[in-house]
Amino acid sequence: MAGPIPGVSITAPRPLEPGAGATLTAQADPFTLLIENPGTSGPRALWLQLDMAADSDFRQMVHQADRIEPGPNGRTSYQLPTVLGAGFTYFWRTRAADGANTGPYSPVSSFSVVQPVVIDPPQAIEPSGNLTTNKPTFKARNGAISGTSGVVYRFQISNSADMSPTVALITVTPGPDGTTTMTLGELPYNTTFHWRVYGTDGTVQSGNSQTLNFRTPAPPAPTPTPGTPPPASGPIGGPRTISVNEAMQIIKSVHDAEGWNLGSSSSREQRIAFLMRAAATVHYGHSRFNNKGPDSNWCVKDAGGGRPISDDVIVRCDSRDAYDLIGGAGGNGYSFHVDSIGTLPSNQNVFPPPRSALP
Structure with missing residues (x-):
C-alpha cells in the first residue's frame, strides 16, 4: 500500500445533524446523519469514516463505517443500518481518508434517543343519562401512558353538546387503580350537562374521550305549609278530556296543598x-x-336548542296549543290564570311530564 503523500492536507468533516445535544424520539426507521464534507489539497478522492459509541471515549462501539462516499453539494447524508435503542445517549465522530493520507477526527457530537410520548385518550364512564342526584361523581378509565411523566387528566364540562x-x-x-374520579359538588337541578376528558403532560395532549351527557333531577318538593289540608284521596278514574281551566285548577291545588312559593325567593x-310535578x-x-x-294530551315544553323547560306553560300534546298558567312567575304577587299563547313553533319541544315527577 502506498504511504502518505507529503504535503497533502485533509480537513476534518463536521457533524451537522442531529445537532449537538439533540433529543430524538425513537422511531421505526434508522436515523440519518448529515455531515459537512471535508476538503483535501491532494489529487486523490476522499471517503469518510464514522464511529458511533455509547460513551464519549468510544470504548463501547455501537457502529462503525469505514468507507462512506461523500455526497454532493458539500454534504453527506448517511442512514444508520439499524434502529438505535431508546434511553441512551450516542456519541459520534467522522474523519476522511484518501487511501494514503488520513485526516483528523471531527469534533465529537452527541444526541439522545428517548421513548415516544404516548398519552392515549381516557374513556369517559359516568355520569350518563338521567340522574337521581345533583352531586355526581365523574369517572374515567385511564388510557395508556408511556415515555413521559406528570400526566394529568382534564375533565371538561359544558351545557352545550x-x-x-x-x-x-x-x-x-x-x-x-386504572380509573380516575372527581366531583364538582352540587350542580343545578333540572339541567343537562355534557362532559369529556383528555390527558396532557403540558406538552403532548391526548385526544378527547367520547362525550357523555347527563341530566340532574328535579329539585325535591318543599315541605308543605303546616296546617294545609290536602285534597281528598280516592281511586283514579279512566282517561278523559280535561279543559285548560280544569287543568289550571288541578295545578293550583297542588300548589296550595303542598305550600309551594313561586315568587322572588324561588329559583327557576x-x-x-313544581310545574312538572303538578302537570304530571x-x-x-x-x-x-x-x-x-x-x-x-297535556304536556310541558322547552324552547329548543338546549334551553330549559318552561316554568309556567302547559301544552296540548297533539295540537301544540300552549297556555300560560302562572302570571308573574318568579315575582311576588304571581297568580294563576289561563292565557292562550297560540300554537308553538316546530323548534320548540313538547313532551309529557315524567311519571317520576308525580307527588
Whole structure:
C-alpha cells in the first residue's frame, strides 16, 4: 500500500445533524446523519469514516463505517443500518481518508434517543343519562401512558353538546387503580350537562374521550305549609278530556296543598320542578289531586336548542296549543290564570311530564 503523500492536507468533516445535544424520539426507521464534507489539497478522492459509541471515549462501539462516499453539494447524508435503542445517549465522530493520507477526527457530537410520548385518550364512564342526584361523581378509565411523566387528566364540562362554552375544567392526577374520579359538588337541578376528558403532560395532549351527557333531577318538593289540608284521596278514574281551566285548577291545588312559593325567593329550577310535578297529576291522574282521571294530551315544553323547560306553560300534546298558567312567575304577587299563547313553533319541544315527577 502506498504511504502518505507529503504535503497533502485533509480537513476534518463536521457533524451537522442531529445537532449537538439533540433529543430524538425513537422511531421505526434508522436515523440519518448529515455531515459537512471535508476538503483535501491532494489529487486523490476522499471517503469518510464514522464511529458511533455509547460513551464519549468510544470504548463501547455501537457502529462503525469505514468507507462512506461523500455526497454532493458539500454534504453527506448517511442512514444508520439499524434502529438505535431508546434511553441512551450516542456519541459520534467522522474523519476522511484518501487511501494514503488520513485526516483528523471531527469534533465529537452527541444526541439522545428517548421513548415516544404516548398519552392515549381516557374513556369517559359516568355520569350518563338521567340522574337521581345533583352531586355526581365523574369517572374515567385511564388510557395508556408511556415515555413521559406528570400526566394529568382534564375533565371538561359544558351545557352545550359542542362543548362551547366550557363551564368547568377540572385537572386531576390519574388514579393508581386504572380509573380516575372527581366531583364538582352540587350542580343545578333540572339541567343537562355534557362532559369529556383528555390527558396532557403540558406538552403532548391526548385526544378527547367520547362525550357523555347527563341530566340532574328535579329539585325535591318543599315541605308543605303546616296546617294545609290536602285534597281528598280516592281511586283514579279512566282517561278523559280535561279543559285548560280544569287543568289550571288541578295545578293550583297542588300548589296550595303542598305550600309551594313561586315568587322572588324561588329559583327557576324550583318553579320547573313544581310545574312538572303538578302537570304530571293532570297527565297521569292522581288519587289526591286528580282522581277523576288523567288526560294524557297535556304536556310541558322547552324552547329548543338546549334551553330549559318552561316554568309556567302547559301544552296540548297533539295540537301544540300552549297556555300560560302562572302570571308573574318568579315575582311576588304571581297568580294563576289561563292565557292562550297560540300554537308553538316546530323548534320548540313538547313532551309529557315524567311519571317520576308525580307527588
